[in-house]
Amino acid sequence: MKHILSILVENKSGVLSRVIGLISRRGFNIESLTVAPTENVTMSRMTIIVDADEVGFEQITKQLNKLVSVYKIHDLTDEDAIERELALFKVCAPAERRHEVIEIANxxxxxxxxxxxxxxxxxxxxxxxKLGALEDLFQAYGIKQLTRTGKIVMSRGM
Known part of the structure:
Protein backbone atom coordinates (compact mmCIF):
# COMPACT_ATOMS: atom_id res chain seq x y z
CA MET A 1 0.00 0.00 0.00
CA LYS A 2 1.18 3.51 -0.75
CA HIS A 3 1.58 5.74 2.32
CA ILE A 4 1.96 9.52 2.26
CA LEU A 5 4.24 10.98 4.91
CA SER A 6 4.69 14.68 5.63
CA ILE A 7 7.83 15.04 7.73
CA LEU A 8 8.98 18.26 9.37
CA VAL A 9 12.78 18.19 9.73
CA GLU A 10 15.68 20.42 10.62
CA ASN A 11 16.82 22.40 7.57
CA LYS A 12 20.47 21.41 7.45
CA SER A 13 22.77 19.23 5.39
CA GLY A 14 22.69 15.48 5.87
CA VAL A 15 19.10 15.24 7.11
CA LEU A 16 17.70 14.16 3.74
CA SER A 17 20.39 11.53 3.43
CA ARG A 18 19.64 10.08 6.88
CA VAL A 19 15.88 9.93 6.29
CA ILE A 20 16.16 8.36 2.84
CA GLY A 21 18.86 5.96 4.03
CA LEU A 22 16.66 4.79 6.89
CA ILE A 23 13.80 3.98 4.50
CA SER A 24 15.90 2.40 1.76
CA ARG A 25 17.95 0.24 4.15
CA ARG A 26 14.71 -1.45 5.16
CA GLY A 27 14.01 -2.32 1.52
CA PHE A 28 11.06 0.00 0.92
CA ASN A 29 10.62 1.79 -2.39
CA ILE A 30 10.16 5.55 -2.37
CA GLU A 31 7.72 6.43 -5.14
CA SER A 32 7.91 10.19 -4.73
CA LEU A 33 10.03 12.61 -2.72
CA THR A 34 9.88 16.38 -2.42
CA VAL A 35 11.77 18.57 0.02
CA ALA A 36 11.57 22.33 0.51
CA PRO A 37 11.96 24.93 3.26
CA THR A 38 8.85 25.90 5.22
CA GLU A 39 7.63 29.25 6.53
CA ASN A 40 10.25 28.76 9.28
CA VAL A 41 13.70 28.97 7.61
CA THR A 42 15.19 26.52 10.14
CA MET A 43 12.77 23.77 9.04
CA SER A 44 12.08 21.81 5.85
CA ARG A 45 9.11 19.66 4.93
CA MET A 46 9.61 16.34 3.21
CA THR A 47 6.72 14.72 1.43
CA ILE A 48 7.48 11.05 0.89
CA ILE A 49 5.27 8.47 -0.78
CA VAL A 50 6.46 5.02 0.18
CA ASP A 51 5.14 1.60 -0.80
CA ALA A 52 4.96 -0.52 2.37
CA ASP A 53 2.61 -2.85 4.23
CA GLU A 54 1.18 -1.75 7.59
CA VAL A 55 3.88 -3.47 9.65
CA GLY A 56 6.66 -2.01 7.52
CA PHE A 57 5.10 1.44 7.58
CA GLU A 58 4.85 1.35 11.37
CA GLN A 59 8.52 0.32 11.53
CA ILE A 60 9.51 3.24 9.27
CA THR A 61 7.62 5.83 11.34
CA LYS A 62 9.01 4.52 14.64
CA GLN A 63 12.56 4.66 13.30
CA LEU A 64 12.05 8.14 11.81
CA ASN A 65 10.78 9.41 15.17
CA LYS A 66 14.11 8.37 16.71
CA LEU A 67 16.10 10.66 14.42
CA VAL A 68 17.13 13.85 16.24
CA SER A 69 16.55 16.02 13.16
CA VAL A 70 12.92 14.88 12.74
CA TYR A 71 10.43 17.12 14.57
CA LYS A 72 7.06 15.83 13.41
CA ILE A 73 5.68 13.07 11.20
CA HIS A 74 2.17 13.31 9.80
CA ASP A 75 0.58 10.35 8.00
CA LEU A 76 -1.67 11.82 5.30
CA THR A 77 -2.56 8.48 3.70
CA ASP A 78 -6.20 8.32 4.79
CA GLU A 79 -6.77 12.03 5.41
CA ASP A 80 -8.70 14.48 3.33
CA ALA A 81 -5.73 16.25 1.80
CA ILE A 82 -4.80 18.48 -1.10
CA GLU A 83 -2.39 16.81 -3.54
CA ARG A 84 -0.58 18.64 -6.32
CA GLU A 85 2.23 17.95 -8.73
CA LEU A 86 3.96 20.11 -11.32
CA ALA A 87 4.81 18.84 -14.80
CA LEU A 88 6.66 20.37 -17.72
CA PHE A 89 5.85 18.98 -21.18
CA LYS A 90 7.97 19.81 -24.22
CA VAL A 91 5.57 18.99 -27.05
CA CYS A 92 6.25 18.82 -30.79
CA ALA A 93 4.31 21.73 -32.23
CA PRO A 94 5.04 22.81 -35.78
CA ALA A 95 3.50 26.17 -36.68
CA GLU A 96 0.44 24.65 -38.41
CA ARG A 97 -0.55 22.57 -35.32
CA ARG A 98 0.62 24.92 -32.57
CA HIS A 99 -2.87 26.31 -31.91
CA GLU A 100 -4.18 22.77 -31.21
CA VAL A 101 -1.58 22.20 -28.49
CA ILE A 102 -2.31 25.61 -26.96
CA GLU A 103 -6.05 24.84 -26.91
CA ILE A 104 -5.44 21.57 -25.05
CA ALA A 105 -3.20 23.37 -22.55
CA ASN A 106 -5.90 26.02 -22.00
CA LYS A 130 -5.07 15.39 -14.50
CA LEU A 131 -1.41 15.30 -15.49
CA GLY A 132 -1.81 11.76 -16.83
CA ALA A 133 -4.75 12.84 -19.00
CA LEU A 134 -2.78 15.79 -20.33
CA GLU A 135 0.16 13.52 -21.11
CA ASP A 136 -2.13 11.14 -23.01
CA LEU A 137 -3.42 14.00 -25.18
CA PHE A 138 0.06 15.37 -25.85
CA GLN A 139 1.27 11.89 -26.93
CA ALA A 140 -0.62 12.37 -30.21
CA TYR A 141 1.63 15.35 -31.03
CA GLY A 142 4.82 13.80 -29.70
CA ILE A 143 6.39 14.57 -26.35
CA LYS A 144 10.06 15.51 -26.72
CA GLN A 145 10.65 15.74 -22.99
CA LEU A 146 8.62 15.37 -19.80
CA THR A 147 9.54 16.07 -16.20
CA ARG A 148 7.41 15.88 -13.05
CA THR A 149 8.13 17.11 -9.55
CA GLY A 150 6.50 14.42 -7.46
CA LYS A 151 3.56 15.03 -5.19
CA ILE A 152 3.27 17.65 -2.54
CA VAL A 153 0.48 17.11 -0.02
CA MET A 154 -1.13 19.24 2.66
CA SER A 155 -4.02 18.38 4.96
CA ARG A 156 -7.19 20.41 4.53
CA GLY A 157 -8.51 22.87 7.10
CA MET A 158 -6.72 23.37 10.38
Whole structure:
Protein backbone atom coordinates (compact mmCIF):
# COMPACT_ATOMS: atom_id res chain seq x y z
CA MET A 1 0.00 0.00 0.00
CA LYS A 2 1.18 3.51 -0.75
CA HIS A 3 1.58 5.74 2.32
CA ILE A 4 1.96 9.52 2.26
CA LEU A 5 4.24 10.98 4.91
CA SER A 6 4.69 14.68 5.63
CA ILE A 7 7.83 15.04 7.73
CA LEU A 8 8.98 18.26 9.37
CA VAL A 9 12.78 18.19 9.73
CA GLU A 10 15.68 20.42 10.62
CA ASN A 11 16.82 22.40 7.57
CA LYS A 12 20.47 21.41 7.45
CA SER A 13 22.77 19.23 5.39
CA GLY A 14 22.69 15.48 5.87
CA VAL A 15 19.10 15.24 7.11
CA LEU A 16 17.70 14.16 3.74
CA SER A 17 20.39 11.53 3.43
CA ARG A 18 19.64 10.08 6.88
CA VAL A 19 15.88 9.93 6.29
CA ILE A 20 16.16 8.36 2.84
CA GLY A 21 18.86 5.96 4.03
CA LEU A 22 16.66 4.79 6.89
CA ILE A 23 13.80 3.98 4.50
CA SER A 24 15.90 2.40 1.76
CA ARG A 25 17.95 0.24 4.15
CA ARG A 26 14.71 -1.45 5.16
CA GLY A 27 14.01 -2.32 1.52
CA PHE A 28 11.06 0.00 0.92
CA ASN A 29 10.62 1.79 -2.39
CA ILE A 30 10.16 5.55 -2.37
CA GLU A 31 7.72 6.43 -5.14
CA SER A 32 7.91 10.19 -4.73
CA LEU A 33 10.03 12.61 -2.72
CA THR A 34 9.88 16.38 -2.42
CA VAL A 35 11.77 18.57 0.02
CA ALA A 36 11.57 22.33 0.51
CA PRO A 37 11.96 24.93 3.26
CA THR A 38 8.85 25.90 5.22
CA GLU A 39 7.63 29.25 6.53
CA ASN A 40 10.25 28.76 9.28
CA VAL A 41 13.70 28.97 7.61
CA THR A 42 15.19 26.52 10.14
CA MET A 43 12.77 23.77 9.04
CA SER A 44 12.08 21.81 5.85
CA ARG A 45 9.11 19.66 4.93
CA MET A 46 9.61 16.34 3.21
CA THR A 47 6.72 14.72 1.43
CA ILE A 48 7.48 11.05 0.89
CA ILE A 49 5.27 8.47 -0.78
CA VAL A 50 6.46 5.02 0.18
CA ASP A 51 5.14 1.60 -0.80
CA ALA A 52 4.96 -0.52 2.37
CA ASP A 53 2.61 -2.85 4.23
CA GLU A 54 1.18 -1.75 7.59
CA VAL A 55 3.88 -3.47 9.65
CA GLY A 56 6.66 -2.01 7.52
CA PHE A 57 5.10 1.44 7.58
CA GLU A 58 4.85 1.35 11.37
CA GLN A 59 8.52 0.32 11.53
CA ILE A 60 9.51 3.24 9.27
CA THR A 61 7.62 5.83 11.34
CA LYS A 62 9.01 4.52 14.64
CA GLN A 63 12.56 4.66 13.30
CA LEU A 64 12.05 8.14 11.81
CA ASN A 65 10.78 9.41 15.17
CA LYS A 66 14.11 8.37 16.71
CA LEU A 67 16.10 10.66 14.42
CA VAL A 68 17.13 13.85 16.24
CA SER A 69 16.55 16.02 13.16
CA VAL A 70 12.92 14.88 12.74
CA TYR A 71 10.43 17.12 14.57
CA LYS A 72 7.06 15.83 13.41
CA ILE A 73 5.68 13.07 11.20
CA HIS A 74 2.17 13.31 9.80
CA ASP A 75 0.58 10.35 8.00
CA LEU A 76 -1.67 11.82 5.30
CA THR A 77 -2.56 8.48 3.70
CA ASP A 78 -6.20 8.32 4.79
CA GLU A 79 -6.77 12.03 5.41
CA ASP A 80 -8.70 14.48 3.33
CA ALA A 81 -5.73 16.25 1.80
CA ILE A 82 -4.80 18.48 -1.10
CA GLU A 83 -2.39 16.81 -3.54
CA ARG A 84 -0.58 18.64 -6.32
CA GLU A 85 2.23 17.95 -8.73
CA LEU A 86 3.96 20.11 -11.32
CA ALA A 87 4.81 18.84 -14.80
CA LEU A 88 6.66 20.37 -17.72
CA PHE A 89 5.85 18.98 -21.18
CA LYS A 90 7.97 19.81 -24.22
CA VAL A 91 5.57 18.99 -27.05
CA CYS A 92 6.25 18.82 -30.79
CA ALA A 93 4.31 21.73 -32.23
CA PRO A 94 5.04 22.81 -35.78
CA ALA A 95 3.50 26.17 -36.68
CA GLU A 96 0.44 24.65 -38.41
CA ARG A 97 -0.55 22.57 -35.32
CA ARG A 98 0.62 24.92 -32.57
CA HIS A 99 -2.87 26.31 -31.91
CA GLU A 100 -4.18 22.77 -31.21
CA VAL A 101 -1.58 22.20 -28.49
CA ILE A 102 -2.31 25.61 -26.96
CA GLU A 103 -6.05 24.84 -26.91
CA ILE A 104 -5.44 21.57 -25.05
CA ALA A 105 -3.20 23.37 -22.55
CA ASN A 106 -5.90 26.02 -22.00
CA UNK A 107 -8.56 23.36 -21.35
CA UNK A 108 -6.40 21.99 -18.53
CA UNK A 109 -5.56 25.48 -17.19
CA UNK A 110 -1.93 24.91 -18.10
CA UNK A 111 0.26 27.60 -19.54
CA UNK A 112 2.85 27.91 -22.25
CA UNK A 113 6.21 28.81 -20.69
CA UNK A 114 8.48 28.52 -23.73
CA UNK A 115 8.08 28.62 -27.49
CA UNK A 116 10.60 27.05 -29.84
CA UNK A 117 10.63 26.73 -33.62
CA UNK A 118 9.11 23.26 -33.52
CA UNK A 119 8.01 22.85 -29.91
CA UNK A 120 6.06 24.34 -27.04
CA UNK A 121 6.86 23.85 -23.36
CA UNK A 122 3.75 23.61 -21.22
CA UNK A 123 3.59 23.97 -17.43
CA UNK A 124 0.72 22.17 -15.67
CA UNK A 125 -0.20 21.58 -12.05
CA UNK A 126 -2.78 19.25 -10.60
CA UNK A 127 -3.29 15.76 -9.30
CA UNK A 128 -1.77 12.70 -10.95
CA UNK A 129 -4.92 11.89 -12.97
CA LYS A 130 -5.07 15.39 -14.50
CA LEU A 131 -1.41 15.30 -15.49
CA GLY A 132 -1.81 11.76 -16.83
CA ALA A 133 -4.75 12.84 -19.00
CA LEU A 134 -2.78 15.79 -20.33
CA GLU A 135 0.16 13.52 -21.11
CA ASP A 136 -2.13 11.14 -23.01
CA LEU A 137 -3.42 14.00 -25.18
CA PHE A 138 0.06 15.37 -25.85
CA GLN A 139 1.27 11.89 -26.93
CA ALA A 140 -0.62 12.37 -30.21
CA TYR A 141 1.63 15.35 -31.03
CA GLY A 142 4.82 13.80 -29.70
CA ILE A 143 6.39 14.57 -26.35
CA LYS A 144 10.06 15.51 -26.72
CA GLN A 145 10.65 15.74 -22.99
CA LEU A 146 8.62 15.37 -19.80
CA THR A 147 9.54 16.07 -16.20
CA ARG A 148 7.41 15.88 -13.05
CA THR A 149 8.13 17.11 -9.55
CA GLY A 150 6.50 14.42 -7.46
CA LYS A 151 3.56 15.03 -5.19
CA ILE A 152 3.27 17.65 -2.54
CA VAL A 153 0.48 17.11 -0.02
CA MET A 154 -1.13 19.24 2.66
CA SER A 155 -4.02 18.38 4.96
CA ARG A 156 -7.19 20.41 4.53
CA GLY A 157 -8.51 22.87 7.10
CA MET A 158 -6.72 23.37 10.38
Missing amino acids: LFRAKVVDVGKTSLTIEATGDAS
